[in-house]
Amino acid sequence: MASRSLGAVQYSGLAALLAIVAAMGVALAAVQTVLAAAVVRHTEHAESVDPLPLLRRAVALAALVAVLLAPTAWPLARALHVDGPLPVLLVDFFLVPSAACVVLWAQAYGVRGLPGVAVPVAVGGLVRLAAGALTLWNGGGICGVMAATVLGESVTAVLLLARLRRTGRAPRLRTGAGLRLPLRAAAAGMATFAGLWALTGIDVVCARMWLPADQAGGYCAAALLAKATLFAANLIVLFFLGKMASGDSKTAGGALGSSLAASALAGMAATGLLTLGGRTVVPMVFGPAYRIEPLLGLLLGICASLLLALTVLLHYHATNGTSVSGGWVGALTFPFLVVLLPWTAPGIAAAHAVAAAIAVLCALPRSGTASRGKAGAEAAPAWTGEQSVPHQLVRAAELEVSVVIPYYNPGPSVRQQVTDVLRVLDGYGVSYEVVTVADGCTDGSEGLLADLAHPCLRQIGYRVNAGKGAAVRTGFERCRGRWIGFIDADGDLSADLLPALLDAVRRQDADAAIGTKWQQLNTLSPRYGIGRWLCSHIYRRLTRLLFRLPVTDTQTGVKVFRREALAELLPHCQEDRFVFDLEILALLHRHHYRRITEVPVRFRPRSRSTVCTATVLVMVADTMRLRLRLHRPSRPGGVIGALRAPGIPRPQTTLADPQSALRSVSDALS
Secondary structure, three states: HHHHHHHHHHHHHHHHHHHHHHHHHHHHHHHHHHHHHHHHHHHOOOOOOOOOOOOOHHHHHHHHHHHHHHHHHHHHHOOOOOOOOOHHHHHHOHHHHHHHHHHHHHHHHHHHHOOOHHHHHHHHHHHHHHHEEEEEEOHHHHHHHHHHHHHHHHHHHHHHHHHHOOHHHHHHHHHOOOOOOOOHHHHHHHHHHHHHHHHHHHHHHHHHHOOOOOHHHHHHHHHHHHHOOOOHHHHHHHHHHHHOOOOOOOHHHHHHHHHHHHHHHHHHHHHHHHHHHHHHHHHHHOOOOOOOOOHHHHHHHHHHHHHHHHHHHHHHHHOOOOOOHHHHHHHHHHHHHHHHHHOOOOHHHHHHHHHHOOOOHOOOOOHHHHHHOOHHHHHHOOOOOOOOOOOOOHOOEEEEEEEEEEEEOOOOOOHHHHHHHHHHHHHHHHEEEEEEEOOOOOHHHHHHOOOOOOEEEEEEEEEOOOOOOHHHHHOOOOOOEEEEEEEEOOEHHHHHHHHHHHHHHHHOOEEEEEOOOHHHHOHHHHHHHHHHHHHHHHHHHHHHHHHHHOOOOOOOOEEEEEEHHHHHHHOOOOOOOOOOOHHHHHHHHHHOOOEEEEEOOOOOOOOOOOOHHHHHHHHHHHHHHHHHHHHHOOOOHHHHHHOOOOOOOOOOOOOOHHHHHHHHHHHHHH
């Protein structure tokens, strides 16, 4: 209605103000999420809290900030080409009811969940829409719309307070402890969401300042329609916030994965709508004067999808009291990207999409953070009785071969796979051991191995799922063999493949032997599933582009390594998830352990897998982060020399590799 009654020129000014209001709400959402997580944890422990003292302080502080910001209304109104400072003043004083809503919403959600906040928020939104329509109908203009915005937020705050008192909880709450805002978590959340605040509205403000008025109006209308999908992110967080705040890392991680998957679906829908129907939908909503081309709709849809994911990620960090700089990195990168691209509507949208992508990559949780943070105390072996010990790699080898079998909820296949590995190695004719690692299984898989009595079998595990990489690394640290390998437990790869890899690595005295299934994958793509085949192909291209490794397949789950190489490289390994395979191969190449032989293997495609869409997205992000981390050149000597296992000689190299030969001479001279 505002776009139709105000026209493109005035509406672009209103859109800039609404972008500031939306960004302000995003910043306040940080405190709201932290408070809600605190109330959820109190409720889980049957503890009551009183929100009223914190409510009074929050309203008083918001009023003080609004008064202090009031003098900026005049210059900001001129910069945004808005007639008069009153609309900007209304934006400032929007802080007061918003601060009240933050505390009351957190209390209502923490105690009663989604039903506690649904009606007040919905009624406040309807009041805002009705009041805005009424003021526009009577010529209220931009000031009327902003006044309706403040009114709607005030109604929401009043209804939340009334619901709190009407439920009969207020008298009991006054006798309990006061609700407190964890200052460190709040500061981290505010710093994190302030970056999102800057990134969310920066393109609309820049479009208003740099583009002609008519083009700015069209861009602002389309951008506002695209960013309306952020409401979907808030709904997603509403459903999963309680689980995100859980002290169990597995529950929190599962909620994050589900939230990201839901945000990806919402983003895809928004992108399709803006790309295919932008010429119809935008004029239908805002009026015939507003039109966008499919390219601009595509770019704005991509940007909205990335902002959806970023919002979910920042809420996850806020519930755990951590801060990330993703929003700030994206906001600070945006001006440099705009300079490189044309100063047109598609150019601004493309720059904003790239900045949002950078922000999402920076905001993704680090590999293994949850397992080391929340559940670090539980990550030690528990059900086997084996205590944590310094890893065996610093000692001389006691056996010829060690094979690690990590597993997470593989079902009955784990018993057959372990039995097959023992059978194959019994017939291989060398001293060996098999180390199984239960990676926080919840399906009772470890019980299937409890009655396996074999002198060469060792079983360890921990209660909390930490990731495949963490499980393999845990097994490696307890291995006693000269040649150390691992194989997946699900039966996808047969145990009969191990002799071929062991023969290759021992015969060639190589640093590693890795299985490659790429030849078979090319021939089985229809059976294997075109989606999975395409993902494997794209990921293979991505790793070759980023790491330049002389291998065709990094992710096949059967590999064998030289003990000396692992002794030097294992302290540098940080990846706990599926990128561990790529990390250790990249570290081998970086530290000149480059005698890697590939062995073609056959595999049995399985219908059941723990890999899903969210896992693929996280895996790609981990790959990008690994490339950035390994891009920093290592300092010669120092750290690497100190971490090298004492008493273990560096593997001999041949003159066929000139660089290795020169390095060996240099080592000998030094």
